[in-house]
Amino acid sequence: MSEIESSPDGAKGAVNRRRILWAAGLGAGLAGVGAGRVRAAEPDPNIVPVPEWSKTLGAGVNANPYGKPSPFEKDVVRREVTWLTASSESSVSFTPLYALDGPITPNGLCFVRHHGGEAVIPPDKYRLMIHGMVDKPLVFTLEDVKRMPGRVNRAYFLECAANSGMEWRGAQLNGCQFTHGMIHNVYYTGVPLRSFLEAAGVKPKGKWVLAEGADAAGMTRSIPLEKAMDDCLVAFGMNGEALRPEQGYPVRLVVPGWEGNMWVKWLRRIKVGDEPWGQREETSKYTDLLANGEARRHTFVMDAKSVVTNPSPQAPLLHKGPNVLSGIAWSGRGTIKRVDVSLDGGRNWTTARIEGPATPMAMTRFYLDFDWNGQELMVQSRAMDDTGYVQPTKAALRKIRGVNSIYHNNGIQTWLVRGNGETENVEVG
Ligand SMILES: Nc1nc2c(c(=O)[nH]1)N[C@H]1C(S)=C(S)[C@@H](COP(=O)(O)O)O[C@H]1N2
Numbered sequence: 001m002s003e004i005e006s007s008p009d010g011a012k013g014a015v016n017r018r019r020i021l022w023a024a025g026l027g028a029g030l031a032g033v034g035a036g037r038v039r040a041a042e043p044d045p046n047i048v049p050v051p052e053w054s055k056t057l058g059a060g061v062n063a064n065p066y067g068k069p070s071p072f073e074k075d076v077v078r079r080e081v082t083w084l085t086a087s088s089e090s091s092v093s094f095t096p097l098y099a100l101d102g103p104i105t106p107n108g109l110c111f112v113r114h115h116g117g118e119a120v121i122p123p124d125k126y127r128l129m130i131h132g133m134v135d136k137p138l139v140f141t142l143e144d145v146k147r148m149p150g151r152v153n154r155a156y157f158l159e160c161a162a163n164s165g166m167e168w169r170g171a172q173l174n175g176c177q178f179t180h181g182m183i184h185n186v187y188y189t190g191v192p193l194r195s196f197l198e199a200a201g202v203k204p205k206g207k208w209v210l211a212e213g214a215d216a217a218g219m220t221r222s223i224p225l226e227k228a229m230d231d232c233l234v235a236f237g238m239n240g241e242a243l244r245p246e247q248g249y250p251v252r253l254v255v256p257g258w259e260g261n262m263w264v265k266w267l268r269r270i271k272v273g274d275e276p277w278g279q280r281e282e283t284s285k286y287t288d289l290l291a292n293g294e295a296r297r298h299t300f301v302m303d304a305k306s307v308v309t310n311p312s313p314q315a316p317l318l319h320k321g322p323n324v325l326s327g328i329a330w331s332g333r334g335t336i337k338r339v340d341v342s343l344d345g346g347r348n349w350t351t352a353r354i355e356g357p358a359t360p361m362a363m364t365r366f367y368l369d370f371d372w373n374g375q376e377l378m379v380q381s382r383a384m385d386d387t388g389y390v391q392p393t394k395a396a397l398r399k400i401r402g403v404n405s406i407y408h409n410n411g412i413q414t415w416l417v418r419g420n421g422e423t424e425n426v427e428v429g
């Protein structure tokens with residue numbers, strides 16, 4: 001199958017992907033969009049005998065007190081790209097987007113990004129401090145956090161600003177797990193941050209908050225008070241259970257639509273101040289150097305973006321005839337309104353079917369049923385949100401941002417599907 005199977009870190013040999021010119025390889029007769037008929041095997045009871053697994057009793061109801069995926073799904077796991085970072089305590093593992101469906105990411109497969117490894121916090125020792133320019137500094141236990149009135153459940157995507165960051169200078173990593181896998185989308189249970197700030201009483205001079213984590217990195221970010229009072233959450237649950245340790249157990253900050261770095265895990269304190277603090281993660285990191293030498297900073301919002309997850313390099317096309325193309329789209333500015341798909345490198349577009357909830361700042365699933373007769377395809381998707389923003393091409397993005405950037409690459413992705421179904425990360429020029 002794909003080379004990802006043989007090299008678990010995915011990327012070796014994927015460097016310098018072939019740059020495909022606009023018209024290259026595109027003959028006449030592109031795939032007809034629309035469903036054909038799936039041909040199933042003739043029903044002959046003699047060739048479908050009672051299978052082995054029907055002849056003995058299976059395992060009991062509590063063989064796994066905490067359930068696990070089927071052993072046949074053992075390859076559906078987070079993966080690292082080992083050459084990307086020097087140590088795994090300050091690194092990232094990627095969501096296996098190619099093997100997932102629907103809009104929600106399972107807890108055990110949410111990508112993980114640490115700067116100082118995972119903090120282990122006994123829940124009875126947990127404390128959240130609200131201080132700085134407030135009338136009354138407060139300290140909350142975990143029980144206090146859970147007793148706050150106004151608890152909510154909200155699905156939001158979290159995307160690291162560096163997602164697709166390795167692709168700024170050209171197609172590089174061969175799989176949507178690696179090009180787009182620094183994203184997850186879960187249901188958070190938590191309390192609006194506003195409630196904590198109001199309890200402490202923000203002084204009129206307070207305009208920013210500093211959020212700090214209790215991990216060895218002590219990660220800190222400045223957040224405008226307006227955002228903190230708007231939709232940020234102090235979250236303790238994900239997809240109906242406690243936060244996973246790697247996602248910040250017992251409490252993390254949720255900053256809807258804004259870059260993942262601001263979603264401080266193992267949240268320890270919120271300090272109110274009158275200006276941003278200029279921490280490492282908002283100066284030397286998470287700024288983008290433009291071609292003219294100026295740096296874009298405080299680029300908080302994640303713009304609309306999408307990617308086709310099937311087919312993709314780790315999920316090649318296996319059958320001619322009817323196929324289901326699938327992908328995800330999201331926008332930090334609002335709700336995904338429409339996703340268009342091209343099978344010919346951006347010449348012709350068909351509107352995909354959005355399926356399942358499309359809510360503000362959450363991941364949205366789309367499908368396109370299409371027929372494949374074995375010809376080469378150049379698969380792309382283009383997201384639009386309810387502000388009217390349209391996901392740009394990579395060429396358009398480079399025109400404004402140059403190629404020095406790491407962060408905020410939301411350009412349109414292209415997958416080349418070859419005649420044998422194998423799929424590769426390419427760019428149309
Ligand atoms: N305390 C703390 N919070 C943190 C980080 C960290 O290293 N320490 N990493 C940040 C970054 S860069 C991202 S992209 C997200 C990743 O969240 P996840 O690990 O749940 O995917 O958490 C953010 N919050």
Ligand SMILES: [Mo]
Pocket residue numbers: 113159160161162260261
């Ligand atoms: Mo990040």
